[in-house]
Amino acid sequence: MSGNKPIALLWFRDDLRLADHPALTAALAKGYAILPVYIDESPTPQLRPLGAASRVWLHHALTALDHELKQRGSSLLIQRGEAQSVLKALIKATGAQALYWSRRYGEQERLIDSQIKNFARDSGLDTESFNAHLLVEPWQVTTKTGQPMKVFTPFWKAARALGEPLPPLPTPKTIPAPDLPSKAFKPLSIAALNLLPTKPDWATSMMPHWTISESGAWTRLTNFLEHGLQGYAEDRNRPDLENVSRLSPYLRFGMISPRQIWHAAVAACASDRSQASDKDLSSFQSELGWREFSYHLLYYNPDLANQNYQSRFNDFPWMDHPDHLTAWQSGLTGYPIVDAGMRELWQTGFMHNRVRMITASFLIKHLMIDWRQGESWFWDTLFDADCASNPASWQWVAGSGADAAPYFRIFNPILQGERFDPKGAYVRHYVPEIAALPNDLIHKPWTASPSTLAHCKIKLGHDYPLPLIDHGEGRDRALEAFKSLKPPA
DNA sequence: TGAAATGTTGGGGCG
């Protein structure tokens, strides 16, 4: 306990780590005792509710953060309610003199934060916000005329021209806790937030794939840099290999920072033992760049998850076909690479990026279902469901986004499968009912001869569905519909 | 961070 120290509330949000935490570091440097608090803001109606997968991740991330805090003489206070009233009550109850947090970039979140900053400053509190989430703030990059950037490549070039990201801050060794009367406030347990599913408990089977803690993020990062970075430029597209970092859920919840990743990757590439090329490094860095670009887009287009970035898509004739949507969600479209991806998502809370593009393209172009339906499903089921990356990427595939894929770029799910899962290992893992098919048929089982199917003991339409829609027909239909759009402004 | 249709080229088979 630190009885004489003034108290700083450290409001944790999407920054559930202790290393490279500018707000925490600054509060400690000023000599505050720290009261770390997490507020479940679900009673705030204007905020988008977390998806089911995100809630599960959050449960474990809060548990891990609390554990790390306890090892340093502190602990996480859990509260629920509207952030402003919760914080007001806490300040009154504790006599806190400071309020620190890391910035967030959603419109409603920024509105809430700025109101809180105003009241806190009016109340004489030392109130500061910090960048813990991004390499560059969205407003740091503009065109020559001061406009938001609309194209990735110049955005990323301008962002990089701002200089190397700041070096990460160390983890504090100790975090002094305030000396407070035990009845100063009413803490909630993490369990009381009811973040975990009960019936059915679909989350348990996902857990073996993840270690949800700050050290778990670092284990994954170092493992990736050791084994996955070499060849990343090419092999990041291969869902059958292990060349992607899978850090996105940790980034989403701030269990690791992009600065930490950046500098660790640069250092790994420079080490004597590394076989990774400059191209591997820069292509990994540019994936971080797409995340930055997404936040830039979100910042200047707050309703990115609902409104077409290009309004010419507003009258697009999307199809309302619940059965098709359900088949897509369930991994029962009849296209193995699509179904494998949707099942990877359902089983692990994650999907390989190449396969995200293929499955999204299939929903949007072949089934002609509104990209928002897909965005919602990913929001609900991805551990890394991100307020910026998720809608920005869906709009990119739909062609309605900034710097988007042109409408005529329609993925052929057969060719994509054959190109990026050439031996069918990924498909066989997630679509075991067709695993017996030979490599040259694994991505197009409906072309197998009756004798082959019999030999493999597969009854199409029974053990595994026939294609929901013929690729050629779907392609032609999509081209026709997309052609009716006005050309880009 | 596409795919398919169309165009071009050049080697080999053949009369």
Add this chain to the structure above:
DNA sequence: ACGCCCCAACATTTC
């Protein structure tokens, strides 16, 4: 030997 055709292989254009 020569021209012709076929068709991969590659390049270009179109959607």
